[in-house]
Amino acid sequence: MLYLAKSMHQLQFGKLMEVYTESNADKAENGGLLQAEQDFYQYLQECFFTTPEAVYAIWMQNGAYVSALRLEPYKDGLLLAALETAPEHRRRGYAGKLICAVLAAFPGKKIYSHISRKNTASLAVHKKCGFRKIADTAVYIDGSVNPGAITLCAQTTEKGL
Ligand SMILES: CC(C)(COP(=O)(O)OP(=O)(O)OC[C@H]1O[C@@H](n2cnc3c(N)ncnc32)[C@H](O)[C@@H]1OP(=O)(O)O)[C@@H](O)C(=O)NCCC(=O)NCCS
Structure with missing residues (x-):
């Protein structure tokens, strides 16, 4: 089921870290895993959740967090970022279920x-969930451009995609 967290106290941080095991291990190469997790906690508390409309979306299965993403305001809609499924839960359809549930939860956005x-x-x-390419680069929230990434967009109506 979809779970939406709009503040730090609505989020079980330890469970979220289990989803991000792989990307945290990559970041930890510089300053250690604990430091990577502490930096992320601080980012969520001081930057992410202080942004109006920012929300963490989590797919829960039997009480565990198995897939997660975050949404924050971007242009005339929301930006989906940090999508990840816990390594042991991949290829079971959880990221697809999460993204489709998020689209349904924000009709018209x-x-x-x-x-x-x-x-x-x-x-x-993303394509399975109805996203289509709209640009050949990625322009991030801070205005920087990444030519190695593309931008996709999806929008649901009240009736679905
Ligand atoms: C991308 C990611 C989130 C997909 O999560 P997932 O829960 O395994 O995805 P799903 O099981 O919902 O996959 C849905 C469909 O996507 C496609 N897909 C998923 N993983 C795939 C892979 N490794 N190779 C090719 N197609 C893949 C398939 O079409 C799949 O449907 P199918 O299993 O019926 O064939 C996961 O691989 C991940 O966490 N990767 C590391 C972090 C990352 O790259 N995040 C995205 C940043 S933009």
């Missing part, structure tokens, strides 16, 4: 997503 050209798994799951 444009949802944008930036994806690396090389990320075949993420491109496939």
Whole structure:
């Protein structure tokens, strides 16, 4: 089921870290895993959840967090970022269920997503959920441009995609 957290105290941070095991391990190469998790906690508390409309979307299965993403205001809609499924739960349809549930939870909203050209798994799951390419680069919230990524967009109506 879809769970939406709009503040730090609505989020079980330890469970979220289990979803991000792989990307945290990559970041931890510089300053250690604990430091990576502390930095992320601080980012969520001081930056992410202080942004109006920002929300963490989590797919829960038997009480566990299995897939997660976050949404924050972007252009005339919301930006989907940090999509990840816990490594042991991949290829079971959880990212697809999460994204489709998010689209249904925000009818009429444009949802944008930036994806690396090389990320075949993420491109496939987004396309399966109705996302279409709208730009050949990614322009991030801070205005920087990544030519190695593309921008996709999806929008649901009250009746669905
Ligand atoms: C991308 C990611 C979130 C997909 O999560 P997932 O829960 O495994 O995805 P799903 O099981 O919902 O997959 C749905 C569909 O996407 C496609 N897909 C998913 N993983 C794929 C892969 N490794 N290779 C090719 N297609 C893939 C398939 O079409 C799949 O449907 P199928 O299993 O019926 O064939 C996951 O691989 C992940 O966490 N990767 C590392 C982090 C990352 O790259 N995040 C995206 C940043 S933009």
